[in-house]
Amino acid sequence: MMPDGRLEMLDQRRLPAEEVWLPMPTYEAVADGIREMAIRGAPAIGIAAAYGVALAARAIFEQTSSADGLEVKLAPIYAHLAETRPTAVNLFWALERMKKCVVESAVLSGAARVERLFEEAAAISKEDRDNNERMGRLGADLFGPGTRIMTHCNTGGLATGGLGTAIGIIRALHHAGKLEHVWIGETRPYLQGARLTTWECQQDQIPSTLITDSMAAHFMQQGKVDAVIVGADRVAANGDVANKIGTYGLAVLCGYHKIPFYVAAPISTIDMETPSGEAIEIEQRSPREVTHLNGMAIAPEGMDAASPAFDMTPSSLIRAIITEDGILEAPYDVALAGLLG
Numbered sequence: 001m002m003p004d005g006r007l008e009m010l011d012q013r014r015l016p017a018e019e020v021w022l023p024m025p026t027y028e029a030v031a032d033g034i035r036e037m038a039i040r041g042a043p044a045i046g047i048a049a050a051y052g053v054a055l056a057a058r059a060i061f062e063q064t065s066s067a068d069g070l071e072v073k074l075a076p077i078y079a080h081l082a083e084t085r086p087t088a089v090n091l092f093w094a095l096e097r098m099k100k101c102v103v104e105s106a107v108l109s110g111a112a113r114v115e116r117l118f119e120e121a122a123a124i125s126k127e128d129r130d131n132n133e134r135m136g137r138l139g140a141d142l143f144g145p146g147t148r149i150m151t152h153c154n155t156g157g158l159a160t161g162g163l164g165t166a167i168g169i170i171r172a173l174h175h176a177g178k179l180e181h182v183w184i185g186e187t188r189p190y191l192q193g194a195r196l197t198t199w200e201c202q203q204d205q206i207p208s209t210l211i212t213d214s215m216a217a218h219f220m221q222q223g224k225v226d227a228v229i230v231g232a233d234r235v236a237a238n239g240d241v242a243n244k245i246g247t248y249g250l251a252v253l254c255g256y257h258k259i260p261f262y263v264a265a266p267i268s269t270i271d272m273e274t275p276s277g278e279a280i281e282i283e284q285r286s287p288r289e290v291t292h293l294n295g296m297a298i299a300p301e302g303m304d305a306a307s308p309a310f311d312m313t314p315s316s317l318i319r320a321i322i323t324e325d326g327i328l329e330a331p332y333d334v335a336l337a338g339l340l341g
């Protein structure tokens with residue numbers, strides 16, 4: 001959110017080559033940005049959707065000179081934003097929180113009510129930033145000096161409201177002088193690792209190496225990985241985790257190589273309404289994201305391709321789930337219920 005009240009988002013599809021800020025004048029623009037992954041990352045998607053609701057309320061007020069009846073008038077906007085991507089629970093968590101704010105702000109009128117919604121969206125973003133810092137400190141305490149971490153996808157500032165989840169822990173380790181190296185998985189097909197995590201690590205001068213997804217097992221076998229830390233898009237009530245495609249394979253490799261596999265996730269990514277990983281909807285994206293790279297075909301014309309954007313890691317493969325309010329261990333159903341009281 002710019003000082004003059006305009007919303008802009010860094011177009012993550014253009015990184016690392018170009019830093020292009022996209023104006024987000026309407027909730028439709030926000031929805032397009034989420035759907036097309038200009039903005040991506042579970043917490044960041046939730047924050048963007050929250051601002052999308054506030055933008056819609058401002059448009060209604062400007063068009064009708066009234067902020068009355070927003071509870072009804074915003075219903076199609078919630079639905080439009082909810083249809084963008086199905087897996088990251090943060091999107092739905094943020095929309096529910098904004099719905100609650102809309103109801104509670106009915107005591108206000110006009111511009112004051114609209115301003116209250118922007119304040120709530122800003123609060124969601126700030127809370128995520130603060131949560132990242134707490135999660136970073138808690139996670140960094142798990143490791144000693146000379147730690148070598150492997151990570152997948154992008155879970156940093158581009159994906160959250162702050163320093164990141166898994167990358168927030170990596171940053172905390174680096175700042176504590178305990179991080180020897182980070183192995184960054186490229187994360188085909190969108191290349192969040194190759195394009196975004198590398199960009200963030202270079203900015204912070206974090207010692208790191210980009211590897212292809214197919215190299216992960218090799219470096220584990222070479223004894224060069226002390227732990228794997230990844231993010232999450234949805235944590236089910238039994239501790240199963242949906243995260244970027246390729247996560248499950250890393251967890252299985254960790255089990256074989258006896259390397260601890262950690263998930264870093266804020267409480268806003270925990271979904272106690274979903275009993276287990278089987279119930280999590282896995283987003284299926286365009287096969288073109290697999291058959292093309294920067295618009296250039298890398299597979300024969302007409303070749304079918306699968307493009308599940310996420311996979312599900314069973315809780316049995318997870319050493320601990322690191323949240324801003326504590327580090328959870330199995331049995332996760334008990335630990336999660338205890339955390340969320």
Ligand SMILES: CSC[C@H]1O[C@H](OP(=O)(O)O)[C@H](O)[C@@H]1O
Nearest residue numbers: 040041042155159231232243244
């Ligand atoms: C802290 S980001 C969490 C999660 O979101 C990413 O998915 P996407 O890039 O498709 O939005 C990835 O799964 C990260 O681990």
